[in-house]
Amino acid sequence: MSAALDIQGLTTRFDTRGGSVTAVDNVSFSVDRGRIMGLVGESGSGKSVTGFSILGLIDEPGRVTDGRVMVEDTDLRSLSPDHLRSMRGRKVSMVFQDPMMTLNPVLRIGDQMAMAVRVHEPMSKTRALERARDALGTVGIPSPEERLAAYPHQLSGGMRQRVAIATALLHRPAVIIADEPTTALDVSIQGQILAEVRRLADETHTAIVWITHDLAVVSSLADDICVMYAGKIVERGTAEEVIGRPRHPYTRGLLDSVPGQHAPGSHLPQIPGSTPQLSHLPSGCPFRNRCPRATDVCATTPPLARFGDHTALCHHPMETT
Amino acid sequence: MLGFVISRLLQAIVVVFAMSIIVFVGVYAIGNPIDVMIDPGATAEIRENLIRQYGLDQPLWRQYITFLANVAQGDLGRSMVYNTSVTGLVFSRLPATLELVLVAITIATVIGIPAGIYAGYRPNSVASKAIMALSILGFSVPTFWIGMLLIMAFAVELGWLPSGGRGDEGTIFGISTSLATANGWSHVILPAINLSLFKMGLMIRLARAGMVEAMQTDYVKFARAQGLPDRQIVFSHVLRNISIPIVTVFGLELGSTLAFAVVTESVFNWPGVGKLIIDSILQLDRPVMVTYLILVVILFVIINFTVDIVYARLDPRVRLGGSK
Amino acid sequence: MSDVATTTGETLAEPAAAPIETRAMRLKNFWSDFRASKVAVAALVVIVTLLLLAFGAPLVAPQDPYDMAMLDWLDAFLRPGEVGTGGYVHVLGTDNAGRDMLSAIFYGLRTSFTIGLSAGALALVIGISVGLTAAYFGGRVESLLMRIIDLQLSMPAILLALVLVAVLGQGVIQIILALVVAQYAYFARTTHGAATVERGKDYIEAARATPLPTWRVLFKHLLPNVLPPLIVVATVQVAAAIALEATLSFLGVGLPLTEPSLGSLISNGFKYIHSDRYWLSIYPGIFLMITVVAINLVGDQVRTVLDPRHAR
Numbered sequence: 001m002s003a004a005l006d007i008q009g010l011t012t013r014f015d016t017r018g019g020s021v022t023a024v025d026n027v028s029f030s031v032d033r034g035r036i037m038g039l040v041g042e043s044g045s046g047k048s049v050t051g052f053s054i055l056g057l058i059d060e061p062g063r064v065t066d067g068r069v070m071v072e073d074t075d076l077r078s079l080s081p082d083h084l085r086s087m088r089g090r091k092v093s094m095v096f097q098d099p100m101m102t103l104n105p106v107l108r109i110g111d112q113m114a115m116a117v118r119v120h121e122p123m124s125k126t127r128a129l130e131r132a133r134d135a136l137g138t139v140g141i142p143s144p145e146e147r148l149a150a151y152p153h154q155l156s157g158g159m160r161q162r163v164a165i166a167t168a169l170l171h172r173p174a175v176i177i178a179d180e181p182t183t184a185l186d187v188s189i190q191g192q193i194l195a196e197v198r199r200l201a202d203e204t205h206t207a208i209v210w211i212t213h214d215l216a217v218v219s220s221l222a223d224d225i226c227v228m229y230a231g232k233i234v235e236r237g238t239a240e241e242v243i244g245r246p247r248h249p250y251t252r253g254l255l256d257s258v259p260g261q262h263a264p265g266s267h268l269p270q271i272p273g274s275t276p277q278l279s280h281l282p283s284g285c286p287f288r289n290r291c292p293r294a295t296d297v298c299a300t301t302p303p304l305a306r307f308g309d310h311t312a313l314c315h316h317p318m319e320t321t
Numbered sequence: 322m323l324g325f326v327i328s329r330l331l332q333a334i335v336v337v338f339a340m341s342i343i344v345f346v347g348v349y350a351i352g353n354p355i356d357v358m359i360d361p362g363a364t365a366e367i368r369e370n371l372i373r374q375y376g377l378d379q380p381l382w383r384q385y386i387t388f389l390a391n392v393a394q395g396d397l398g399r400s401m402v403y404n405t406s407v408t409g410l411v412f413s414r415l416p417a418t419l420e421l422v423l424v425a426i427t428i429a430t431v432i433g434i435p436a437g438i439y440a441g442y443r444p445n446s447v448a449s450k451a452i453m454a455l456s457i458l459g460f461s462v463p464t465f466w467i468g469m470l471l472i473m474a475f476a477v478e479l480g481w482l483p484s485g486g487r488g489d490e491g492t493i494f495g496i497s498t499s500l501a502t503a504n505g506w507s508h509v510i511l512p513a514i515n516l517s518l519f520k521m522g523l524m525i526r527l528a529r530a531g532m533v534e535a536m537q538t539d540y541v542k543f544a545r546a547q548g549l550p551d552r553q554i555v556f557s558h559v560l561r562n563i564s565i566p567i568v569t570v571f572g573l574e575l576g577s578t579l580a581f582a583v584v585t586e587s588v589f590n591w592p593g594v595g596k597l598i599i600d601s602i603l604q605l606d607r608p609v610m611v612t613y614l615i616l617v618v619i620l621f622v623i624i625n626f627t628v629d630i631v632y633a634r635l636d637p638r639v640r641l642g643g644s645k
Numbered sequence: 646m647s648d649v650a651t652t653t654g655e656t657l658a659e660p661a662a663a664p665i666e667t668r669a670m671r672l673k674n675f676w677s678d679f680r681a682s683k684v685a686v687a688a689l690v691v692i693v694t695l696l697l698l699a700f701g702a703p704l705v706a707p708q709d710p711y712d713m714a715m716l717d718w719l720d721a722f723l724r725p726g727e728v729g730t731g732g733y734v735h736v737l738g739t740d741n742a743g744r745d746m747l748s749a750i751f752y753g754l755r756t757s758f759t760i761g762l763s764a765g766a767l768a769l770v771i772g773i774s775v776g777l778t779a780a781y782f783g784g785r786v787e788s789l790l791m792r793i794i795d796l797q798l799s800m801p802a803i804l805l806a807l808v809l810v811a812v813l814g815q816g817v818i819q820i821i822l823a824l825v826v827a828q829y830a831y832f833a834r835t836t837h838g839a840a841t842v843e844r845g846k847d848y849i850e851a852a853r854a855t856p857l858p859t860w861r862v863l864f865k866h867l868l869p870n871v872l873p874p875l876i877v878v879a880t881v882q883v884a885a886a887i888a889l890e891a892t893l894s895f896l897g898v899g900l901p902l903t904e905p906s907l908g909s910l911i912s913n914g915f916k917y918i919h920s921d922r923y924w925l926s927i928y929p930g931i932f933l934m935i936t937v938v939a940i941n942l943v944g945d946q947v948r949t950v951l952d953p954r955h956a957r
C-alpha cells in the first residue's frame with residue numbers, strides 16, 4: 001500500500017510584531033489510502049495550521065518555510081501556484097470546523113457544488129448538478145435533488161457539514177483534511193457523521209487527516225494518531241497503541257482528563273498550566289514546565305524514543321502500563 | 322413580505338409628517354421675507370396688505386394648517402421671488418439636477434467599485450495604496466474647491482470645456498435632456514466629475530472594506546480548498562456578498578448626492594434645484610425652501626424604503642426569512 | 646491559522662481601571678504603531694505647523710487683514726512677489742481690497758481652526774452625552790433618541806447646516822452652532838454603538854450593582870471604554886467641520902469677508918477666476934486642502950492603529 005499523503009519536515013512560520021513564530025515545526029507523518037489519521041492537540045498547538053499548510057493555503061504574514069508534501073507521487077510544494085490550485089479539490093480537499101460559515105450564504109448549494117465540479121472537469125451545468133446530487137446522496141442526505149436548490153441557511157448544521165463533505169468528495173480526492181468538522185455539531189449528529197466518514201474512507205479509499213482536540217472522537221474513528229503540542233508532533237502511533245499505551249506524558253495527561261472513565265465524584269485529573277504562547281516557548285521540551293516527569297535534562301532538545309512504529313518526542317517516555 | 326412593506330410605509334408617512342412640521346417651523350423662524358421682497362420706500366399700508374395677502378399675520382399653527390390644506394390640494398404656494406407656482410418651479414429645475422446626479426453616480430460607481438475591489442484584493446500593492454490615497458483626497462477635499470480647480474484647468478487655462486451652465490437639450494426616448502446633445506455633454510462632464518469624486522472615495526472604501534472582510538471568510542477559504550481560481554472566487558462568491566452593503570449605500574448616496582448637488586450647482590452655475598435652494602435661502606423665499614426641504618425628506622424616505630426592499634431581494638436570508 | 650490567532654491574541658481580561666503603567670505602555674505602543682506610517686507622521690507635522698501659523702498669525706503675518714485702515718486701494722490685485730505701498734513683498738499677492746493674501750490666509754486659518762475645533766469639541770460633548778444617555782437608560786429613551794439621530798444622519802450634513810445658517814444668520818457663533826447641530830449625531834451614534842457593546846459586559850453590571858451615582862458609572866466606567874472609536878470620529882469631524890464651514894462661506898451664507906475664513910477668501914477669489922487673477926482663490930484653497938487632507942490622513946492612521954483587527 002503506497003501512502004496517499006506523505007509529509008516530511010513541514011515547517012510554517014508567522015512573522016509577527018514579536019518576531020518570527022514557528023507554528024508548525026518540522027512535522028512529518030504519512031497516511032495510507034483508506035486510513036484515517038487523527039491529528040490531536042489543544043487549540044494553539046498548530047494542528048489547523050498544519051492542515052492549511054498541506055493545501056498551501058497559508059495567508060500572510062505566515063508562510064511554509066520548509067518540508068515536502070507528497071500527495072500520491074507529487075510534491076505539492078514544488079508545484080507552480082496554478083498547478084497547486086489544480087490539485088486542490090481534485091487530489092486533496094478540506095472540510096472546515098464551522099458548517100455555518102463554510103458555505104456561501106447567498107449562493108444555492110447546487111451552484112456552489114457545480115462550480116467546484118466544473119473547475120476541474122469542464123462539463124455542462126446540468127451534468128455538474130447531477131454529479132453534485134450523487135455526491136449528496138453518497139453522504140446520506142435525503143432527497144438530494146431538492147437540496148441542490150436550497151440556500152445554506154435552509155439546512156441544519158449537520159446537513160451543511162454533510163454538504164461540505166460531499167463537496168470535498170466531488171473529485172474523489174486521494175486526501176481529505178478534516179479540520180474539526182464535528183466540533184460545532186450536536187453529539188448525536190456528530191456520531192452519524194463519524195460513522196459516515198468511516199464508511200466513506202473504507203469505500204472510496206480516501207486518506208483522511210482528522211484534526212481535532214477531542215481524543216474521544218479520534219479513538220473511535222482513527223486508525224493512527226499524531227499528538228501535536230506547540231507545533232511539534234510529540235507522539236505518533238496506531239490509535240490502539242497511543243490510546244492504550246501512551247508514551248508521552250502530555251498524551252497521558254490528555255487521556256486522563258477525558259471525563260467519564262473515572263469513578264463518579266472522584267477528582268478529575270488535569271494538566272496544570274495552559275498552552276504556551278508560541279513566541280515564549282521554554283527551551284528544550286516545550287511541555288517541560290507543565291510536565292510531572294520533567295527533570296533538568298528536559299531543558300535540552302528531547303530525543304525521539306521508539307517503541308516499534310510507536311514514537312514519542314521525550315526524554316522520559318512513559319513505561320508500558 | 323407584505324407586512325414588512327406596510328410597516329415600512331407607515332413609518333415613512335410618520336417621518337414625512339413630522340419632518341414637514343420641523344421644516345415649516347424652522348423655515349418660518351427666518352426673518353421676515355416681506356422686508357426682502359418689497360421696496361424699502363413702500364408705505365406701511367402696502368406692507369400690511371402684502372403681509373395679509375401671504376397670510377403672515379396669522380399665528381404659526383394656523384399658517385401650518387392652511388399650508389397643509391393647500392398641500393392636500395397639490396398647492397405648495399407661490400414663490401415670493403419668481404411669483405410662480407413653487408411646484409412648477411421646482412419641477413422645472415429637477416431634470417437638470419437629475420441628469421447631473423445620474424452622470425455623477427455612474428462615474429463614481431464605474432470607477433470606484435472596481436478600484437475598491439482591487440484595493441481590497443491586493444491590499445498591499447502600490448496600486449492599491451494609490452487608490453486609497455485618492456479616495457482620501459476624494460472625500461476630504463471640499464467639493465467646491467475641486468470644482469473651482471476643474472474650471473480653472475479645463476475651462477480657463479485649456480479652454481476645452483465650458484465653465485458653467487447647462488448645454489443644449491435634445492430628446493431621447495421622448496425625454497428632453499441635455500444628455501442627448503454633444504454640447505450638453507460638454508457642459509455636464511465637469512460638474513459631474515466634481516460631484517462624483519466624493520462618492521467615488523466612498524465607494525472605493527466600501528468596496529475595499531467588503532472585499533477585505535469577505536476574503537477572510539471561511540467560505541472563501543473553502544472555495545480555495547476546492548481549487549477555485551481567485552478570479553472565480555471574487556466574481557462568483559465574493560461580489561454577490563459584498564453587493565448587498567454596496568447597493569444599500571448606493572441607494573442612500575443617491576439621495577445625498579441630490580442634496581450635495583447644491584454645492585456643485587453653485588460652482589458651475591448649473592440651473593438645478595440645488596442652485597434654486599441656495600438662491601431662495603439668500604433671498605428668503607420661504608415657500609421654495611419649504612417645498613425643497615419637504616421634497617428632500619420625501620426623497621430620502623422613498624430611497625430608504627427602496628433600499629430595504631432591494632436588500633431583501635438580494636439577501637436570501639432576508640428574502641426567505643421564516644422559511645427555515 | 647485560527648489556532649495561532651487564539652494563542653497570540655490571547656490576553657487576560659483587564660480590570661476596569663487599568664494600572665497606570667499599562668496605560669502609559671498602551672500610549673507608547675500606540676505611538677510606535679502610529680509612527681509606522683511616514684505619511685501620517687508628516688501629516689501630523691503639517692497640522693502642528695499650520696496650528697502655529699494660525700494662532701501665531703498676529704506675530705508672523707506681515708499685515709492685519711482685519712484692520713481696514715491698513716488696507717490701501719493702490720495695493721489691489723498685486724501679483725505674488727510684488728512689493729506694495731507697505732514696502733514689503735506680498736509673497737502670495739493681494740486681493741481686490743489690497744489685502745495681503747498671506748496674512749489673510751494665516752488669519753483665515755485661525756478662523757477655520759477655531760470654528761472647526763470648537764464645533765468638533767462641542768459636538769463631541771453633546772454627542773457623548775446623548776449617546777451615553779441612550780445606551781445607559783435603554784428602553785423608550787434609547788429608541789426615541791436613536792430614532793432622531795438616525796433620521797438626522799440620513800440627511801446630508803451640508804443641507805442641515807445650510808438651513809440652520811439661514812435660520813441663525815451669519816457669524817462665527819452661528820456657524821459653530823449650525824455645525825454642532827449637523828455633526829453631534831455622528832458622535833452620538835458612535836458612542837451609543839460602542840457603549841451598547843460595553844453595556845453587556847460584566848464590569849458595567851458590577852458597577853451598576855454598587856451604590857455609585859449614575860453619572861459616575863457613565864463617565865468613569867463606560868466612557869473610557871468607548872473612547873477609541875470616538876477619537877477617530879473626532880479627527881474626521883474636525884476636518885469635516887472646517888470643510889463644511891468653508892463650503893458655507895463659499896456659498897455666501899457663512900462668514901463675511903471682514904472676518905476672513907479660508908472659505909470666504911476662496912469665495913471672494915472665485916469672482917476673479919476668469920480674469921487670470923488666480924492667486925486670490927488658489928492659495929487659500931491650497932491651505933484649506935492641505936489642512937483637511939492632513940487631518941484626515943492622521944485620522945486614517947489612528948483608525949488603523951486602534952482597529953482591534955489590526956494585530957501585527
